[in-house]
Amino acid sequence: MPRLHGKISHISLYKFCFDLFRKLGVGEDDAKVIASHLVTANLRGVDSHGAFVRIPHYVAAVREGSINLKPRVELVKDSPSMALLDGDRGFGLVIAMKATDLAISRAKKYGTCIVGVKNISHVGMLAYYTLKMVQDKVVGLAATNSAACVVPWGGSKPVLGTNPFSIGFPVDGDLSIILDMATSVVAAGKIVVYASKGERMPEGWALDKFGKTTTDPQAYLDGGMLLPFGGYKGYGLCLSVDILAGILTGSPNSLGVPGGWAAQGGFIAQAVDVSFLRPYEEYRSEMIELIRLIKSCPPAEGFKEVLLPGEIESRTYRIRLEEGIPVYEEPWSRLSEVGRDLGVPMPELL
Structure with a gap:
C-alpha cells in the first residue's frame, strides 16, 4: 500500500517549483508559468500532471537537450x-x-x-x-x-x-x-501514479506487452498498451x-x-x-438553468448525485487549497533527489 508522507501547502510547492526551474536556467516569467501550471494540476487532483510526477522528467529532458531553455518562438x-x-x-x-x-x-x-x-x-x-x-x-x-x-x-x-x-x-x-479527458481509457500519467503508490489499476485500462489484459501498472510501463475509451x-x-x-x-x-x-x-x-x-448574460442565464436541470436530476442506483464535467476537480481544488496537497513517499523521494542535485531545498510539510 502507498505510504502518505504528509501534506504540503500550495504556496510552498509553488515556491519550490519556481526556485527549481530558475536554478535549471529557466527565465523568471517562464518559471512562474511552469510552477503555476504544475501546482494547479496537483490542487485539482490531477497528480499525473503535477509537480511530483512531471518535474523529474522535465529536468531530465532539459539535460538531454530535448527541451530548449531559450527557444526562439x-x-x-x-x-x-x-x-x-x-x-x-x-x-x-x-x-x-x-x-x-x-x-x-x-x-x-x-x-x-x-x-x-x-x-x-x-x-x-x-x-x-x-x-x-x-x-x-x-x-x-x-x-x-x-x-x-x-x-x-x-x-x-x-x-x-x-x-x-x-x-x-x-x-x-x-x-x-x-471537460478534460484522454481519448484512451485513462491518461498514461495516471498509471504512473498508481505505480508510485503501489496500487493495482482498474481492469480494462491496459494490456501488457503480450496483448493480455492487466491490472499491474508496471506491466503497462514495461512495454504495455492502452485501450481507447468507448470502443x-x-x-x-x-x-x-x-x-x-x-x-x-x-x-x-x-x-x-x-x-x-x-x-x-x-x-x-x-x-x-x-x-x-x-x-453573454442571455447565454449565462441559460447555462445556469441547464446546470440546475442536470444537478436536480435524481441519481441512479449506486450514485449519490449527478456531477458535471470538472466538478470533482473543482471540489478537490478547494479542499487541497485549504488542507494541503497529499504527498506520497516514493514521489517525494524522487523529487528530493532532483532538488538536492540542483541545490534547491525541499519545502516543509504541513
Missing part, C-alpha cells in the same frame, strides 16, 4: 482568426499558454481564433488552458497528440497516443464546465485529435512523436467569444 503563419507557432523545442507549458493567450485576444476582437503549435515539449494538463479561457468568458478548446501507446479499435499494436482534449464553457467560477467511438475521437493537433499543425502523428514523459506532438487552441453570437 516564431509566428510562422498569421491571420486575424488563425495562427501557427513554431515553439523551437521550448517548454510546452509556456508556449501552449502563449498560444492560448493569443487565441483569447484574437477571439475578443474577431469572434474566434484557432492557434496551432508545432515543435514543443509536453504541454501538461489541458484544463489549465481552458480554465484560462473561461475566466475570459470565451468557450475554449485545447487538444494535443502524444507518442503512440494506444491500440486502434480492433488492433493489437499501438498506433495512436492518449491524445487528450479539453473543452471549457464559461459560467461563474466553479459553475464553469471543464470504436473513442478510437474515432483519438484519431481525430491526432489529425487536428498533429497533422494539421505540421507536427508528427502519434507514431512520429518521440517516446518519453516530456515529449509531445502538436497543440491546438481555439477560443470563441460568446458575445459575438449572443449577449
Whole structure:
C-alpha cells in the first residue's frame, strides 16, 4: 500500500517549483508559468500532471537537450482568426499558454481564433488552458497528440497516443464546465501514479506487452498498451485529435512523436467569444438553468448525485487549497533527489 508522507501547502510547492526551474536556467516569467501550471494540476487532483510526477522528467529532458531553455518562438503563419507557432523545442507549458493567450485576444476582437503549435515539449494538463479561457468568458478548446501507446479499435499494436482534449464553457467560477479527458481509457500519467503508490489499476485500462489484459501498472510501463475509451467511438475521437493537433499543425502523428514523459506532438487552441453570437448574460442565464436541470436530476442506483464535467476537480481544488496537497513517499523521494542535485531545498510539510 502507498505510504502518505504528509501534506504540503500550495504556496510552498509553488515556491519550490519556481526556485527549481530558475536554478535549471529557466527565465523568471517562464518559471512562474511552469510552477503555476504544475501546482494547479496537483490542487485539482490531477497528480499525473503535477509537480511530483512531471518535474523529474522535465529536468531530465532539459539535460538531454530535448527541451530548449531559450527557444526562439516564431509566428510562422498569421491571420486575424488563425495562427501557427513554431515553439523551437521550448517548454510546452509556456508556449501552449502563449498560444492560448493569443487565441483569447484574437477571439475578443474577431469572434474566434484557432492557434496551432508545432515543435514543443509536453504541454501538461489541458484544463489549465481552458480554465484560462473561461475566466475570459470565451468557450475554449485545447487538444494535443502524444507518442503512440494506444491500440486502434480492433488492433493489437499501438498506433495512436492518449491524445487528450479539453473543452471549457464559461459560467461563474466553479459553475464553469471543464471537460478534460484522454481519448484512451485513462491518461498514461495516471498509471504512473498508481505505480508510485503501489496500487493495482482498474481492469480494462491496459494490456501488457503480450496483448493480455492487466491490472499491474508496471506491466503497462514495461512495454504495455492502452485501450481507447468507448470502443470504436473513442478510437474515432483519438484519431481525430491526432489529425487536428498533429497533422494539421505540421507536427508528427502519434507514431512520429518521440517516446518519453516530456515529449509531445502538436497543440491546438481555439477560443470563441460568446458575445459575438449572443449577449453573454442571455447565454449565462441559460447555462445556469441547464446546470440546475442536470444537478436536480435524481441519481441512479449506486450514485449519490449527478456531477458535471470538472466538478470533482473543482471540489478537490478547494479542499487541497485549504488542507494541503497529499504527498506520497516514493514521489517525494524522487523529487528530493532532483532538488538536492540542483541545490534547491525541499519545502516543509504541513
